[in-house]
Amino acid sequence: MSVSSADYFNSSDALLEIIEVIQADRPVAERRLQVGQHLLHILRAQTFVSYVHGPNGPFLDPIGINMGKEALDAYDNHYRHVDIVTPVLFRQGGASRISPPFDSKEEFVRDFLHSRGMYHGMNFFARPPAAGKADLRIWRNASQGAFTDHEVRLLSGVGGLIERMWSSPVPDTDVQLTPRQAQVAELVTAGLRDKEICSRLSLSLPTLRTHLRNIYHKTKVNNRAGLAAYYAQYRH
Structure with a gap:
């Protein structure tokens, strides 16, 4: 150019x-x-x-x-x-x-x-x-x-x-996800959709959504983008 x-x-x-x-x-x-x-x-x-x-x-x-x-x-x-x-x-x-x-x-x-x-x-x-x-x-x-x-x-x-x-505060707390919840969070962070996650983890769609609700509650996020942001920052 x-x-x-x-x-x-x-x-x-x-x-x-x-x-x-x-x-x-x-x-x-x-x-x-x-x-x-x-x-x-x-x-x-x-x-x-x-x-x-x-x-x-x-x-x-x-x-x-x-x-x-x-x-x-x-x-x-x-x-x-x-x-x-x-x-x-x-x-x-x-x-x-x-x-x-x-x-x-x-x-x-x-x-x-x-x-x-x-x-x-x-x-x-x-x-x-x-x-x-x-x-x-x-x-x-x-x-x-x-x-x-x-x-x-x-x-x-x-x-x-x-x-x-521009300074930013760093939270000093974290939450513990179960091994299955961590797998779900990792795949959400990787950009997989619900059907792909179900296939990868051999889960039914209702079971996956239960895991997601529990993860959202633990991490205090309310959607997939929020979970991806949280997990990318605070994963163990």
Whole structure:
């Protein structure tokens, strides 16, 4: 990808401004919003969302640019439970990109992403995940095209700086899962769906769902993404 001198210097200025924002003595939520504004400018993107990682996964304290409260509430109340994209990027950690198929029939992609003009995404998640860490989620419309390797490296640098400079509390408690519960948690974290887990562990679907309910209760999470986040961080 060729970059003009003007684009290069504009991007350099914006990166310096991002660094200044990250280092500023202001509330983290305010700094997340300002970082998002700069990233949208540099990356020629339209939508920015950022959450903080908490006990139930990476879903606390959402802020959005071109993603209003109604959409954030819809995601929290329903779509994050059918989100097939975020858990994949979360497990990868760091900066990664994704462009779901334009003709996807998945509910989250079709009814939440594409219906809001989000076709090409790039996320940054702390690796390993930790309570208090902020993530960065950026989306482009269909006409802008997929993110490049260069842009992934740029987001990785910004996210890595945030990860190092914004402190996060580390919980000092843990829970004990039974061996079978640990197997289920491991397969959920690996991204397997219910039928695949049942086949792998020779379980009936009702039995699997009983295990999941018990695991959610023990770990104080309320969905698969939250369990994956918890298990990735606190497994023995």
